[in-house]
Amino acid sequence: MQKIRVGVVGTGSIGKNHARVMSELPNVEFAAIYDANPATAAEIGGRLGVRAVSSLDEFAALIDAATIATPTPTHFPVAKFLLEQGKHCLVEKPITENTQDAKALADLAQRLKLVLQVGHIERFNPVLSALESRLTEAKFIESHRLSPYPNRSIEIGVVLDLMIHDLEIVLHLVRSPVKYVDAVGIAVLSKGEDIANARIRFENGCVANLTASRISPEKMRKIRVFQHNAYLSLDYQNQSGEIHRLEGGQIIREEVQIAPDEPLKRELASFVECARAGDKPKVSGYEGAAALELAIQITQQIEAAAKK
Numbered sequence: 688m689q690k691i692r693v694g695v696v697g698t699g700s701i702g703k704n705h706a707r708v709m710s711e712l713p714n715v716e717f718a719a720i721y722d723a724n725p726a727t728a729a730e731i732g733g734r735l736g737v738r739a740v741s742s743l744d745e746f747a748a749l750i751d752a753a754t755i756a757t758p759t760p761t762h763f764p765v766a767k768f769l770l771e772q773g774k775h776c777l778v779e780k781p782i783t784e785n786t787q788d789a790k791a792l793a794d795l796a797q798r799l800k801l802v803l804q805v806g807h808i809e810r811f812n813p814v815l816s817a818l819e820s821r822l823t824e825a826k827f828i829e830s831h832r833l834s835p836y837p838n839r840s841i842e843i844g845v846v847l848d849l850m851i852h853d854l855e856i857v858l859h860l861v862r863s864p865v866k867y868v869d870a871v872g873i874a875v876l877s878k879g880e881d882i883a884n885a886r887i888r889f890e891n892g893c894v895a896n897l898t899a900s901r902i903s904p905e906k907m908r909k910i911r912v913f914q915h916n917a918y919l920s921l922d923y924q925n926q927s928g929e930i931h932r933l934e935g936g937q938i939i940r941e942e943v944q945i946a947p948d949e950p951l952k953r954e955l956a957s958f959v960e961c962a963r964a965g966d967k968p969k970v971s972g973y974e975g976a977a978a979l980e981l982a983i984q985i986t987q988q989i990e991a992a993a994k995k
Contacts, residue, residue, distance in 0.1 A: 691963050694719035694750035696743070696765055698731045701779060702756030708955050709754070710735045715959055721746040723757075747772040752802070752962040754955065755779060759843055763788040766803070770795050775802040775962035777955070780855075781847050781982065782975035789979050793972030802961045804968035805975025807855045809908075811953040813945050814921045814928060815856065818912060821930060821943075825860055827913040828895040833903035836876055844879025846872065846986045847979075850899035853910070854885075854985075855970065855978035860912070863891035865981060872989040875902050885985045919943070 693715055695705045702722070709717045720739045722728035732739035740746045743765065746753070752775035755765050763783045766776050770792065782805045783789045796803035809815060830853040837848075865887055872883030882900040889895075908923035917932035921943070928943035961968045 690714050690716040691959060692716045692718040692749065692751045693959060693962075694721065694746055694753045696721050696746065696753055696755045696769075697757035697779075698722045698724075698727050699756065699758075702754075703731055704951060705754045705756050705955065706731050706735055706737070708949075708952050710737065711952070712956055712959060719746050719749040743768055747774060750774060752776070752959065754806075754958070756806075759847070760784055763792065766792050767795065770799060770801055770803065773799065773801065775958075777802075777804040777806055777958045777968075778972075778975070779806040780975065781843070781851055781979045782972065783979065786976055786980045786983060789972065789976035793976055796972055800965065802958070802965065802968055803972035804958050804961065805970045805972060805978075806954065807852060807970045807975065807978065808950045808954050809852050809856055809923055810859070810969050811950040811957065812923050812926065813948050813950075813953075814923050814926055817928060817943050817945050818860075818910070818919055818921055821917075821919060822860065822912060823914050825893050825912050825914055827893065828857055828860065828897075828910065829913075830857070830895070830897045830910040831907050832897075832899045833905060833907040834901050835904065835906070836881075836902055841877045841879075844872070844874075844877065844883070844986055844989075845881050845899045845901045846870075846883050846885075846982050846989070847879075848899075849901060850883060850885065850897055850985070851978050851982045853897050853899070854981050855974065856910070857887065857895045857897070858977055858981065859974070861889050861891065861893045861895070863889040863893065866890045868981070868984055868988060870985040870988045871992065872985075874993075880986070880989050883985070883989060887981075 720732045728739035754777040870885040872880035875881040887895045921928035
C-alpha cells in the first residue's frame with residue numbers, strides 16, 4: 688500500500704498528541720510539523736524524527752493531508768489555505784468560530800472533492816459503537832461532561848470547548864430537527880461560561896439534557912440513553928457501560944462488552960484512510976458545522992440571559 692504523506696499544524700496540548708499518534712500509524716509518511724512557535728515544533732519534530740518547517744507554504748509542499756490543532760480563531764484561515772492547496776484536512780473542534788466560515792469550508796472541500804473531517808473524537812470511542820449497535824429510538828438522553836479547569840482553550844466557553852462533543856453525538860443519534868433549546872450557564876474563572884446546561888427538544892419528541900463544566904474537581908464523561916423498555920448507561924472515560932431492560936416484568940442489568948482502544952488513534956487512522964480513498968468521513972465539515980450552529984445558539988442564549 689502506498690504511503691500517504693501527512694502533517695500536523697499546531698503542536699500544543701492537543702497537537703502534540705496528534706503528532707505522537709501520526710508517528711505510530713502504519714502506511715503513513717509523517718512528513719512535516721508546523722507551529723507558530725518554531726521552538727515547540729523543533730522540539731517535537733526532533734523527538735519524533737519529523738521535519739519542522741517554518742511556513743505553511745513549506746508545509747503544504749510536503750504533505751497530502753493534515754490535521755489542524757491550532758487555536759479556534761485560526762482554524763478557518765489555516766484550513767482554507769490547505770484546502771486550496773489541494774490537501775485533505777482534519778480540523779479540531781469546534782470547526783471554526785462561526786457557522787458562516789464552517790459552511791464555507793465544507794462547501795470548499797466538497798467543490799474540490801477533498802476530505803474535510805472535524806475532530807469530534809467521541810465518535811471514535813468504542814463506547815459509542817456499543818451504543819449505536821443497541822439503539823432503537825432514543826426518547827431521552829442525558830449527558831455529563833465535567834473536567835477540572837484546563838488553562839487552555841479559554842478563548843471559548845465550555846459549550847464550544849466541551850459540550851459540543853455531546854451536541855454532535857446527540858444530533859447524530861437523534862437525527863431530527865431541533866424544536867427548541869433552553870440553556871443556562873455562568874462564567875466563574877473565564878470570560879465565557881465555565882458551567883452550562885442545555886435542554887434540547889427535537890421535533891420527533893426526543894429530549895436531551897446536557898451538562899458541561901470545566902470547573903469540576905473530578906473528570907466525568909458519561910451518557911445515558913433511554914428508549915422503549917430499556918436504557919443504556921455508558922462511560923466514555925472508562926470505556927465501560929451497562930444496559931437495563933425490562934424482561935418478564937423484571938429489570939435485567941447486563942454489562943456491555945467493549946473492546947478498549949484509544950479514540951484519537953481510531954480517529955486519525957480513519958482520517959488517513961478517508962484521505963487515501965476519498966471516502967466521506969464519520970464527521971464531515973457539514974456535521975461539524977451543524978454541531979457548531981447548535982453550540983452557538985446555546986452560547987448566545989446564555990450570553991443574553993447574563994445581560995439581563
